[in-house]
Amino acid sequence: MTEPATWDPAADAESALDSALAVVGMSGRFPGAPDLDAYWTNLRDGVCSIADFTEAELLADGAEPSEVRGPDHVPAKGYLADADRFDAELFGFHRTEAAALDPQHRLLLQTAWAALEDAGHDPLAAPTRTGVYVGGSPTEHMLAAHTDRRLAASIGAMQIRILTDREFLAPWISYRLGLEGPSLTVQTACSTSLTAVHLAAQALLLGECDTALAGGVSVDTVRKQGYVHYEGGIFSSDGRCRPFDERAGGTVPGSGVGVVVLRRLSDALADGDPIRAVLRGSALTNDGATKVGFTAPGVEQQTAAIVEAWSAAGLAPSAAQYVETHGTATELGDRIELAAATEAFRGDGQGVGAETPAGTGTGTGTGTRIGIGSVKSNIGHLDAAAGVASLIKAVLMLEHATLAPTVNVTGPHPELGLDASPFRVVDRAAPWPSPAAGPRRAGVSSLGIGGTNVHVVLEEAPPRPGTTDAAAPRRTEILPLSARTESALAALAGRLATALRAPGAPSLADTAHTLRTGRTPMDVRAYVLASDTEEAAERLTALAEGRSPYAAQGSPDEAGLRGLGELWLKGGTVLWPAGPAGARRVSLPTYPFAGESFGALTLARRTEDAQDAPAPAAPGDDLTRAVSELLAEALGLEGPAGPETTYFAAGGDSLTAVHLVGRLRDDFGIDVPITLFLEELTLHELADRIVESKETGEDSLDALLSEFEAE
Structure with missing residues (x-):
C-alpha cells in the first residue's frame, strides 16, 4: 500500500x-x-x-x-x-x-x-x-x-x-x-x-x-x-x-x-x-x-x-x-x-x-x-x-x-x-x-x-460578537414580511416569533436588518414595529393568529416607521433606514413553501399508448377555437385567457414556440411565421392571426431554425 x-x-x-x-x-x-x-x-x-x-x-x-x-x-x-x-x-x-x-x-x-x-x-x-x-x-x-x-x-x-x-x-x-x-x-x-x-x-x-x-x-x-x-x-x-x-x-x-x-x-x-x-x-x-x-x-x-x-x-x-x-x-x-x-x-x-x-x-x-x-x-x-x-x-x-x-x-x-x-x-x-x-x-x-x-x-464557526439588544441603544425597529399568500404570511410570522423566543435568538437589530435586505418582496405584505425581541415575538404571534399587530403602535417616535410600513403594505419600493453600526445578517426562518401537489409521472400506472395521443381538431368554422385550445394546453391555462393576456404574459417562451410551430403544422397544416410569437398580441389575436396565416403557406419552422442559427 x-x-x-x-x-x-x-x-x-x-x-x-x-x-x-x-x-x-x-x-x-x-x-x-x-x-x-x-x-x-x-x-x-x-x-x-x-x-x-x-x-x-x-x-x-x-x-x-x-x-x-x-x-x-x-x-x-x-x-x-x-x-x-x-x-x-x-x-x-x-x-x-x-x-x-x-x-x-x-x-x-x-x-x-x-x-x-x-x-x-x-x-x-x-x-x-x-x-x-x-x-x-x-x-x-x-x-x-x-x-x-x-x-x-x-x-x-x-x-x-x-x-x-x-x-x-x-x-x-x-x-x-x-x-x-x-x-x-x-x-x-x-x-x-x-x-x-x-x-x-x-x-x-x-x-x-x-x-x-x-x-x-x-x-x-x-x-x-x-x-x-x-x-x-x-x-x-x-x-x-x-x-x-x-x-x-x-x-x-x-x-x-x-x-x-x-x-x-x-x-x-x-x-x-x-x-x-x-x-x-x-x-x-x-x-x-x-x-x-x-x-x-x-x-x-x-x-x-x-x-x-x-x-x-x-x-x-x-x-x-x-x-x-x-x-x-x-x-x-x-x-x-x-x-x-x-x-x-x-x-x-x-x-x-x-x-x-x-x-x-x-x-x-x-x-x-x-x-x-x-x-x-x-x-x-x-x-x-x-x-x-x-x-x-x-x-x-x-x-x-x-x-x-x-x-x-x-x-x-x-x-x-x-x-x-x-x-x-x-x-x-x-x-x-x-x-x-x-x-x-x-x-x-x-x-x-x-x-x-x-x-x-x-x-466550528469562529466566535463573533452580535448586535445584542442589551449592548445597543434601545430603538424601535420595523420588521417587514411578505409572502405569496395570506396563509404563507401567517406561517412565516409564526416561525419568526418562535425563533425570536428561542435561546440564543438573534438581536432585534440583526433580525430587522436581515428581513429588510435579505428577502424578496412579494405581494402579500405586513410589518411589525418593536423595541425588543420579546415585543417583536408578541406582535408576530398576533399577526400569525390573525390579530392586528399594529394596535398599540401609536407613539410619536414611531410615526416615521409607520409611514414606511404603510408604503410597504401598498406595494411600494421602500428605502429602509440604515441599521445600527455592526448590524449583520443572521439565520432566520425561511420561506414556508406550501405549494399545491403537481404529482409525478409514474411507470406503474402508465396504460396509455398511441391511441391516447390527442386527435387533430377538425378544420372549418371551429379552427380558431381549436387553435385557442392548443395555445391554452401548451401554456398550461386552466380556463379561457383574459382579453389582455399576451403569449409571453401567459408563460410562453421560445421552446414553447418551437413546439407550437410543429403542432400547428402537424395537426392543422398551418405554417406559422416565427415572428408572430414575438409580437405583442393577445392570445385571442394570436389565434386569429394563426388561422389567417393558413393562407400564406410560409415555412415557419425553417425560418425559426434559421433564426436560431443566426443567433
Whole structure:
C-alpha cells in the first residue's frame, strides 16, 4: 500500500487559513424532517425516520400485489413526504410546465431559494458571481415522461428533456434565480453532492465565483415504495440500516434534498454573513483499478482522500474529534471504509495503543477515540443527496456542540476490528466539549459507486460578537414580511416569533436588518414595529393568529416607521433606514413553501399508448377555437385567457414556440411565421392571426431554425 502523505504544519498552516471557506447558509428536507430544525431534533434524539409501509399504502400508490406479497419484499424506505408539492408561480412555471417538471427540479429550486435566505440574501438579488454545483439521481418521473406520447404531443420532446433531465438541475437554478456564476450539474453516483461541495470550494478558491450553492437531490419516486432484498445484495433484509454494528446487513434507500451556501471565510467575515461552520479543506480521488470490481470500494484512494483533505486544511487527521462516515452498513463497504480511515488517521504518527491512543486530547467526552457515525441509520441512503445530508448533520453538531448518535446499533461488528482502530461508534447523544488544542473539528466522507471518494474537513464557526439588544441603544425597529399568500404570511410570522423566543435568538437589530435586505418582496405584505425581541415575538404571534399587530403602535417616535410600513403594505419600493453600526445578517426562518401537489409521472400506472395521443381538431368554422385550445394546453391555462393576456404574459417562451410551430403544422397544416410569437398580441389575436396565416403557406419552422442559427 502506498504510504500516506505526511503533514507539515509549518508549510501548510498559513495557506490553509487563507483558503478557509465559510458555510453561510443551509437548507434541506429529509425523511421525517421538513426543515433543518426538525432534522436536528431527530438526529439529536436518535430518531430513526425510515418509514414502514402497510400493504394497503403500497397498493394504493401503484405497487404490484405480487411483488408486495413476495417473501423478500421489504416495505420500508426513507420516505420524503410531500415531495410533489411546488410553489410553481414563485418560480415562473405555468401549470403544464410545473406538472412536467421533475419533482427533483422542484425541490432543488425551493431548497436553493431557502439556502440563500438562510444566508441572509435575497434569492432574487444574490451576490454577483454566484455559482451553482448540484446533482441528482435517476427518477421514475423522468423515465415516464420520456415514454409518454401524450405528453410529447402536448409540450414537445425538447421541452420534456429540459424539464426532466438531471443535467438541467443546475441551469434551472441559475436561470430562475438570476445567478451568473458557473453552473454545473455534477454526477459521481452516491458521492455526487459532496463532490459538488468540493468543486464549489475549488471554484471559490480559484476565484471563478464569490458565492456558491452546492448540494444535491434524490427522489427516485414520490410514491410509497419498498424494495426487494436479495441475499448478498446491498439492501437490508429488515428495513433498517446499522452501520458498523454486529447486526449490519445492508442499507435502505431514501429520498431527500440539501443545499449549502459557501463563501470565502474572509469575505463572509467582512460582509457580516452568518457563519454556520468553516470548511478548512477537501479532497477528491478515484479508486481507479485498485479494487476487485467496478462497484467495489478500494482502500488506498479512500485513505488518500482523507489525508489530502486534512493536508489541505493544514491539519493532522488526529485533530478531528468526529468523522461522519459514508457508512452504508454493507459488509464490504464498512470494512473497507474503516480500514481506509484507520490507515489515514494512523498515518500522522498518532498510532493506536495504551501509551499513545489516537485522538488523545480531543476531548470527545467518552474516552480518547475519535467518534464516528453515519446518518444513513436515521434516514436511509439518499444516493446523490447522501453526502450533503452527512455534511449538514456535521455542521449542526458543530453548531450545537453535541454529538448525535448513530441509531439501530447494539455493538461493534466483530470483524471490523474497531478496538484496534482510532475510532468508536457514537451510539448516544453526548456533549461535544471544546478541545484544549483548538476548535471542534470533524471530517465528512462520501464514496460513490465507480470509485469517486470525497472527504471534507469542517471546523466550528469562529466566535463573533452580535448586535445584542442589551449592548445597543434601545430603538424601535420595523420588521417587514411578505409572502405569496395570506396563509404563507401567517406561517412565516409564526416561525419568526418562535425563533425570536428561542435561546440564543438573534438581536432585534440583526433580525430587522436581515428581513429588510435579505428577502424578496412579494405581494402579500405586513410589518411589525418593536423595541425588543420579546415585543417583536408578541406582535408576530398576533399577526400569525390573525390579530392586528399594529394596535398599540401609536407613539410619536414611531410615526416615521409607520409611514414606511404603510408604503410597504401598498406595494411600494421602500428605502429602509440604515441599521445600527455592526448590524449583520443572521439565520432566520425561511420561506414556508406550501405549494399545491403537481404529482409525478409514474411507470406503474402508465396504460396509455398511441391511441391516447390527442386527435387533430377538425378544420372549418371551429379552427380558431381549436387553435385557442392548443395555445391554452401548451401554456398550461386552466380556463379561457383574459382579453389582455399576451403569449409571453401567459408563460410562453421560445421552446414553447418551437413546439407550437410543429403542432400547428402537424395537426392543422398551418405554417406559422416565427415572428408572430414575438409580437405583442393577445392570445385571442394570436389565434386569429394563426388561422389567417393558413393562407400564406410560409415555412415557419425553417425560418425559426434559421433564426436560431443566426443567433
